Amino acid sequence: MKRLFLAFFIIFLVVLPVFPGTPEFWINQMNSIGIASLVVLGLVVLTGVGGLTSFGQAAFVGIGAYATAYLSTTAGYSPWVGLLAALVLTFVVSYILGQVTLSLSGHYLPLSTIAVCLVFYYLYGNLGFLGRHDGIPGIPPIEIFGFSLLKAKHIYFLIWAFVLLAVWFSKNLLDSRPGRAIRSLKSGAGMAESFGVHTKYYKVVAFVYAGVLAGLAGWLYAHEQRAVSPSTFGINYGIEYLFMAVIGGSASIWGAVFGSTLILTMKDHIQDIVPQLLNTSANFEMVVFGIVMVLILHHAREGLWPILVNFVARFTGSRLVQPKPVPAASSALPQRNRPQHGQVILEVDNIRKEFGGLVAVNDISFNIKAGQIMGLIGPNGAGKSTTFNLITGVYPLTSGSVRFMGQEIAALSSRKIAALGVGRTFQHVQLLPTMSVLENVALGAHLRANTGIVQSLLHIERDSEAQLLQEAKKQLERVGLGNYLYEQAGNLSLGQQRIVEIARALALDPTLLLLDEPAAGLRYKEKQELASVLSGLRDEGMSILLVEHDMDFVMRLTNHLVVMDFGTRIAEGTPEQIQVNPVVLEAYLGGVDDDLGISIDAKGANV
Amino acid sequence: MANVQALLLFYLSKEKKQKMDWSIAKILMQDGLVTGVIYALMAVSLVLVFVVTRIIFIAQGEFVTFGALTFAIMADGGKPGTIWLLPMFGVALFLKELYFVHKGKDRKTLLKSLGVFIVYPLFLLWAVPVVLATDPSLWVKAFLTLLLVVPLGPMLYRLAYEPVAEHSVLTLLIVSIAVHYALVGLGLVFFGAEGWLVSEPFFDGTVEIASLTWTYQSLFVIGMTVAIIGSLWLFFGKTLYGRALRATAVNRRGARLVGIGTSMSGHLTFFLTALVGALSGIMIVSFITITYETGFMIGLKGFVGAIIGGLVSYPLAAFGAIAIGIIEAFTTFWASDYKEVIVFGIVIPVLLLRSILVKHEEDEE
Numbered sequence: 001m002k003r004l005f006l007a008f009f010i011i012f013l014v015v016l017p018v019f020p021g022t023p024e025f026w027i028n029q030m031n032s033i034g035i036a037s038l039v040v041l042g043l044v045v046l047t048g049v050g051g052l053t054s055f056g057q058a059a060f061v062g063i064g065a066y067a068t069a070y071l072s073t074t075a076g077y078s079p080w081v082g083l084l085a086a087l088v089l090t091f092v093v094s095y096i097l098g099q100v101t102l103s104l105s106g107h108y109l110p111l112s113t114i115a116v117c118l119v120f121y122y123l124y125g126n127l128g129f130l131g132r133h134d135g136i137p138g139i140p141p142i143e144i145f146g147f148s149l150l151k152a153k154h155i156y157f158l159i160w161a162f163v164l165l166a167v168w169f170s171k172n173l174l175d176s177r178p179g180r181a182i183r184s185l186k187s188g189a190g191m192a193e194s195f196g197v198h199t200k201y202y203k204v205v206a207f208v209y210a211g212v213l214a215g216l217a218g219w220l221y222a223h224e225q226r227a228v229s230p231s232t233f234g235i236n237y238g239i240e241y242l243f244m245a246v247i248g249g250s251a252s253i254w255g256a257v258f259g260s261t262l263i264l265t266m267k268d269h270i271q272d273i274v275p276q277l278l279n280t281s282a283n284f285e286m287v288v289f290g291i292v293m294v295l296i297l298h299h300a301r302e303g304l305w306p307i308l309v310n311f312v313a314r315f316t317g318s319r320l321v322q323p324k325p326v327p328a329a330s331s332a333l334p335q336r337n338r339p340q341h342g343q344v345i346l347e348v349d350n351i352r353k354e355f356g357g358l359v360a361v362n363d364i365s366f367n368i369k370a371g372q373i374m375g376l377i378g379p380n381g382a383g384k385s386t387t388f389n390l391i392t393g394v395y396p397l398t399s400g401s402v403r404f405m406g407q408e409i410a411a412l413s414s415r416k417i418a419a420l421g422v423g424r425t426f427q428h429v430q431l432l433p434t435m436s437v438l439e440n441v442a443l444g445a446h447l448r449a450n451t452g453i454v455q456s457l458l459h460i461e462r463d464s465e466a467q468l469l470q471e472a473k474k475q476l477e478r479v480g481l482g483n484y485l486y487e488q489a490g491n492l493s494l495g496q497q498r499i500v501e502i503a504r505a506l507a508l509d510p511t512l513l514l515l516d517e518p519a520a521g522l523r524y525k526e527k528q529e530l531a532s533v534l535s536g537l538r539d540e541g542m543s544i545l546l547v548e549h550d551m552d553f554v555m556r557l558t559n560h561l562v563v564m565d566f567g568t569r570i571a572e573g574t575p576e577q578i579q580v581n582p583v584v585l586e587a588y589l590g591g592v593d594d595d596l597g598i599s600i601d602a603k604g605a606n607v
Numbered sequence: 608m609a610n611v612q613a614l615l616l617f618y619l620s621k622e623k624k625q626k627m628d629w630s631i632a633k634i635l636m637q638d639g640l641v642t643g644v645i646y647a648l649m650a651v652s653l654v655l656v657f658v659v660t661r662i663i664f665i666a667q668g669e670f671v672t673f674g675a676l677t678f679a680i681m682a683d684g685g686k687p688g689t690i691w692l693l694p695m696f697g698v699a700l701f702l703k704e705l706y707f708v709h710k711g712k713d714r715k716t717l718l719k720s721l722g723v724f725i726v727y728p729l730f731l732l733w734a735v736p737v738v739l740a741t742d743p744s745l746w747v748k749a750f751l752t753l754l755l756v757v758p759l760g761p762m763l764y765r766l767a768y769e770p771v772a773e774h775s776v777l778t779l780l781i782v783s784i785a786v787h788y789a790l791v792g793l794g795l796v797f798f799g800a801e802g803w804l805v806s807e808p809f810f811d812g813t814v815e816i817a818s819l820t821w822t823y824q825s826l827f828v829i830g831m832t833v834a835i836i837g838s839l840w841l842f843f844g845k846t847l848y849g850r851a852l853r854a855t856a857v858n859r860r861g862a863r864l865v866g867i868g869t870s871m872s873g874h875l876t877f878f879l880t881a882l883v884g885a886l887s888g889i890m891i892v893s894f895i896t897i898t899y900e901t902g903f904m905i906g907l908k909g910f911v912g913a914i915i916g917g918l919v920s921y922p923l924a925a926f927g928a929i930a931i932g933i934i935e936a937f938t939t940f941w942a943s944d945y946k947e948v949i950v951f952g953i954v955i956p957v958l959l960l961r962s963i964l965v966k967h968e969e970d971e972e
Contacts, residue, residue, distance in 0.1 A: 047777075049842040049933050051775075051777060052777075053777060053780070053781065055784055097955070099894045100955060100958050100959045100962060101958050101962070103962045104958065104961060104962050105776075105777065106777060107663055107776055107777070107780055107918075108914070108958055108961075110784075111663070111910060111914065111954070112954050112955065114665075114907065115907070115911070115951040115952070115954040115955070116951075116954075118947060118951045119909070119947075119948050119951045120951050122945070122947040122948045122951075123945075126944040126945060126948070236788070239784055239787075242781065242784065243785070243788075246781060284792065284796070285792075286788050286789065286791060286792025286795070287789050287792035287793055287796065288792075289785075289788060289789075289792075290786065290787075290789020290790070290792060291785075291789055293782075293785035293788070293789075294766075294767050294782060294785050294786065294789070295780070297771060297778060297781060297785070298770045298771060301774075301778070359824055395708055411958075471779060514781055
């Protein structure tokens with residue numbers, strides 16, 4: 001169904017300029033739409049998918065346009081040299097800007113893009129060799145094999161070929177290993193770091209991708225208009241590009257083309273109609289666009305494209321998005337060597353965490369051996385999850401040390417700890433709800449492949465991608481969710497989502513697995529299945545650290561238990577020992593004596 | 608923006624090949640200080656809005672524009688278009704209120720809404736021309752300006768931000784840029800494209816301080832800024848509402864749990880920020896020609912200052928903004944054509960420094 005629509009669209013694009021009745025004005029308008037679509041495609045990847053935004057994409061369009069304008073007029077080079085310069089320059093500028101701003105909070109990027117857009121705007125207006133406020137006229141047309149694209153209906157084909165290519169690139173990119181990382185930036189950056197995703201790198205990638213597409217658009221613009229001047233690269237144009245992305249549908253690739261079409265058509269009509277109605281030449285489209293944007297953000301934050309798609313889907317009664325089956329891979333992913341049974345894997349030595357005056361974790365020590373399930377239990381607020389976050393590098397330690405396979409990891413980032421083979425789940429489920437279950441789990445295997453951006457854009461990483469997806473499928477089948485591969489993760493029950501998290505942690509191929517309340521929200525039978533999966537993993541030599549409140553589950557499964565209360569270890573031993581330990585009983589049940597004061601005193605004495 | 612004295616000196620220096628010396632530097636500093644304190648007001652209210660509501664209020668500068676142009680048109684003896692803006696906002700809000708009542712909201716608030724959204728704007732629509740016909744003093748005109756412009760702040764919050772108040776910083780930021788865009792468009796519709804300058808000052812005359820000539824008007828601006836910042840400090844330190852806003856800034860959920868609503872703090876913040884914006888506009892239009900777009904640039908320069916303070920520190924933001932004013936005055940002297948390039952270009956090294964100094968910053972979703 002989707003392919004059919006695409007075919008119709010391409011036929012429409014090809015026939016439009018060839019058809020003799022098409023007004024010249026339409027072709028010009030289509031050219032503007034195509035050029036804007038390129039810029040907006042970049043914004044879709046950056047804003048809708050990556051959760052970052054830029055108000056200054058017009059600056060990159062300007063850099064591309066002025067680069068080729070200068071080179072092809074004053075310097076006398078071919079427009080193709082201009083293309084190269086446009087791409088390189090926008091790459092460099094966006095890379096530097098990304099590096100500088102993206103380790104700070106997300107809102108510094110849009111603020112700095114406003115500043116950069118103004119800087120370039122005033123530079124164009126004042127630099128003599130760029131023609132100051134008059135700009136650069138007389139830009140030669142692009143030539144392909146001696147054929148000049150002078151006429152609007154000729155460059156039209158080049159513009160739309162680039163648009164379709166960019167659509168294809170963007171789809172490939174988002175449907176790949178780097179794409180899953182980019183899609184995690186918006187709502188799961190911390191989680192992604194725990195699976196070894198270098199989130200800052202992918203933020204820069206998304207920003208540079210958007211910048212370079214805008215540079216390409218600028219190159220086309222310069223040779224289509226055959227003149228450039230500062231006014232079309234001002235901040236208002238930058239804002240307009242963002243409006244196109246948001247109104248069209250900031251998370252959908254085709255929403256970029258749709259949004260550009262909508263805004264540019266509307267702009268044209270408003271400029272035609274309003275002066276007749278109100279006898280004014282004021283920029284009424286600014287008021288209209290501003291209000292429409294606010295309404296869209298209030299009532300349809302995904303933009304108009306998804307609404308259109310749903311409408312068509314209901315009308316034709318077919319699902320437009322068919323799940324793609326998991327492709328076959330040439331071989332399975334290689335696995336890490338498992339440590340010898342009984343070898344000490346994790347040594348936690350006197351770790352301590354203070355939040356201001358509160359001691360959340362008070363000098364806790366324990367060891368985990370290969371092939372062992374260790375339970376960490378204690379009442380709510382005992383510091384179990386904080387201990388987890390200390391081991392996995394989410395929080396820095398106040399003091400103490402953590403060694404994994406003999407290596408000190410206390411000072412490492414969660415990303416590096418993941419790379420050593422520590423997989424984890426989260427107390428509050430952190431899946432990407434709009435991604436399929438399969439893709440969520442494949443994100444866990446991020447570190448087991450190294451496909452780069454270029455390979456992904458060109459879609460030449462098929463085998464590696466197939467390996468990752470096969471691995472994700474294998475882990476999902478292992479935990480009993482083989483029937484839900486293509487379901488959106490957000491549609492699963494909370495219990496199932498917890499199991500997806502376990503599959504994602506397993507996809508990392510960990511030596512040590514840290515599970516934070518995996519059985520919460522599961523039914524009795526599901527708990528039994530989970531227990532058998534976990535003991536199966538133990539038999540393969542996996543070490544597991546488990547935080548859990550279901551005592552029945554914990555006592556049956558674990559080899560060894562550490563009990564915490566108020567940040568302090570109050571007991572340690574086998575499940576049998578713990579069950580009869582008076583201090584533990586007191587912490588859980590409030591002691592034999594009903595008097596609260598006495599029971600707290602007694603516990604203090606036992607520490 | 609043109610720093611008048613600095614620009615004058617720049618042209619003089621071109622003719623007489625005058626070099627920078629201490630006397631020129633002092634004049635430039637003085638010039639930069641006067642615009643710098645306006646930027647400082649912007650920076651402080653931007654930080655205020657951000658910490659309380661998480662909104663990066665890009666449209667702050669439009670309140671400067673609206674204040675400046677409403678005042679300038681009145682000072683010129685005209686009738687500002689802004690008197691229509693308030694009824695427009697009011698009608699939109701009242702219709703929205705009616706819709707909510709239709710959907711089952713309590714009717715009791717309807718009378719209050721009628722008063723605030725319909726009666727008040729219509730009263731001003733009638734009263735402002737009547738008062739203006741008596742040819743009142745500049746002070747009365749400034750007061751009328753505040754009556755017309757400041758209510759737009761809370762109204763804007765209710766219209767644009769309140770329905771998405773709990774969404775991400777990113778969403779709020781995009782709402783802000785949309786609001787900015789719409790307000791600039793409205794500014795053009797209501798005020799036209801020409802620039803305005805109020806030549807008649809609140810105070811006439813000059814005084815000699817530190818071997819520099821100061822106009823009373825510039826001392827008035829500096830004094831007002833100090834007074835505004837001082838009263839904000841008193842408001843936050845001593846009053847219940849001020850403390851409520853501070854509580855919201857520290858912990859939104861906690862503040863809600865003890866009964867400080869997001870809605871109340873939002874309306875109050877936007878009232879304050881509109882007040883500061885309109886006052887800044889009234890003050891600055893006697894130094895600088897203001898067009899419908901100038902406010903945005905003034906607001907952005909406040910932003911550069913606020914960014915120096917990391918969008919959280921009031922004193923750093925204020926000092927950063929004053930520094931921007933002074934740097935602007937000096938660049939006007941040295942390289943007039945490139946002063947905007949330099950002033951906005953400062954953002955990059957500032958952010959670089961911040962990202963080196965601040966090791967880890969949590970993104971708030």
